[in-house]
Each structure stands twice: as C-alpha cells, then as structure tokens.
Amino acid sequence: GAGVSQTPSNKVTEKGKYVELRCDPISGHTALYWYRQSLGQGPEFLIYFQGTGAADDSGLPNDRFFAVRPEGSVSTLKIQRTERGDSAVYLCASSLEFGSPLHFGNGTRLTVT
Amino acid sequence: AQSVTQLDSHVSVSEGTPVLLRCNYSSSYSPSLFWYVQHPNKGLQLLLKYTSAATLVKGINGFEAEFKKSETSFHLTKPSAHMSDAAEYFCVVSEIQGAQKLVFGQGTRLTINP
Numbered sequence: 709g710a711g712v713s714q715t716p717s718n719k720v721t722e723k724g725k726y727v728e729l730r731c732d733p734i735s736g737h738t739a740l741y742w743y744r745q746s747l748g749q750g751p752e753f754l755i756y757f758q759g760t761g762a763a764d765d766s767g768l769p770n771d772r773f774f775a776v777r778p779e780g781s782v783s784t785l786k787i788q789r790t791e792r793g794d795s796a797v798y799l800c801a802s803s804l805e806f807g808s809p810l811h812f813g814n815g816t817r818l819t820v821t
Numbered sequence: 822a823q824s825v826t827q828l829d830s831h832v833s834v835s836e837g838t839p840v841l842l843r844c845n846y847s848s849s850y851s852p853s854l855f856w857y858v859q860h861p862n863k864g865l866q867l868l869l870k871y872t873s874a875a876t877l878v879k880g881i882n883g884f885e886a887e888f889k890k891s892e893t894s895f896h897l898t899k900p901s902a903h904m905s906d907a908a909e910y911f912c913v914v915s916e917i918q919g920a921q922k923l924v925f926g927q928g929t930r931l932t933i934n935p
Contacts, residue, residue: 711864712864741922743923748927748928750913750925750926750927750928751911753923756922764922809870810865810867811864813864814862814864
C-alpha cells in the first residue's frame, strides 16, 4: 500500500553541479507527473509521462532540465549545471491512467548554494 | 490559458467557527476544478473535485465547494474548523479538459486559533 516515493527527501548541491531526483510511482500507475514548487508559490507543471514516453514536456524551463522513465515505472528528473534559482521542492505524482486523480509524493527539497 | 486566483494568502479562524477560502478561476471552456490541501512535510492531498456533475461538491473532512459559473468562483467552505485543518490550501484548474496538467493558485495558509 505504498504511496508515491521520492528520493532523496532533501538535496543540497553547489551551483554548477548535476543532480538527479528519483520518483517511484504507485505500482500500476501509468501516468507520472513532475511539478516544481518554489517558496511561497503553488506547484507548477514540468512534464508528464504516459508509459515510457514524455507526452507533454512544455513546463520544463530550459534545456538544463530533462526527465526519463525508461521502463514506464520509476522516473528520474535530471538537472544539469544547477543554478540558485533551481532551488525548490520538486513534486512527483502518479495516476492510474490519464484523467484519474493524482497521488502526490512528499517531494524533494533541492537547495543550490 | 486557464488560471486561478486565491483571494487571500492567509486566513485565520477560531476552532469551531466557519471556514471560507476564496477562489476565482479563468477558463475558456467548462473547467475541471479542484481543491488540494498540503500539510507541513506531507504530500498534496485532494480534498474535492468539480467536473460539471453537480455545482455543490462535497469533499473529505467536512469540506465542500460550490461552483458558480456566473461569478467564476469556486470557494471552499467548512461549517466548523478543527485544529487539524491548519494547512496550506490550493485551488486548482485543469488546463486540458480531462487531463491532470494542473494550474495551481498561489495558496491560502489556514491558521486555526484555539
């Protein structure tokens, strides 16, 4: 009965470094979403997967951000050459299928120093 | 593009009194609207969802919201606040009909006074 799991829960990195954030969706959920929540703001959509493919990546802010879901389950959000402005909580959510309710993880708090 | 405006960044009420969290939306079609709650260090939890079946939507923990098309509003209410209701609340619109590409409001922090 596990929910959406995100690791690590906290990540501190230096400006310019590369980071990977992991999301384990609920077993059997075909849709997976990444959102970013900056301090004092509501979450903002980044990317959505249906199965292995990115169905909509229009929310990725620039080409330093990339996400994969190679086997249609676990997803990794990758950020290259991190900047201080990337500091935020990165949220992952999954749903049974397109249009079903989302189940959110607790997020990864990324701090870029 | 769809958007939501939460009219209060912070609401404070006494335990046992009514709660009103205000939300106005902008949408080019009949929207799907949601309220989510976020407790500290917890994931976002769906409170309730409107998808055009009924204008008054009942959610979990005694919350409900009324969709008013003429006012483009979707305010969240609860008759009697409980200490455990203290959290951040987000009004959300779905950008694509039927999809979960959600557009969140800025959030309203609800504080409950004993």
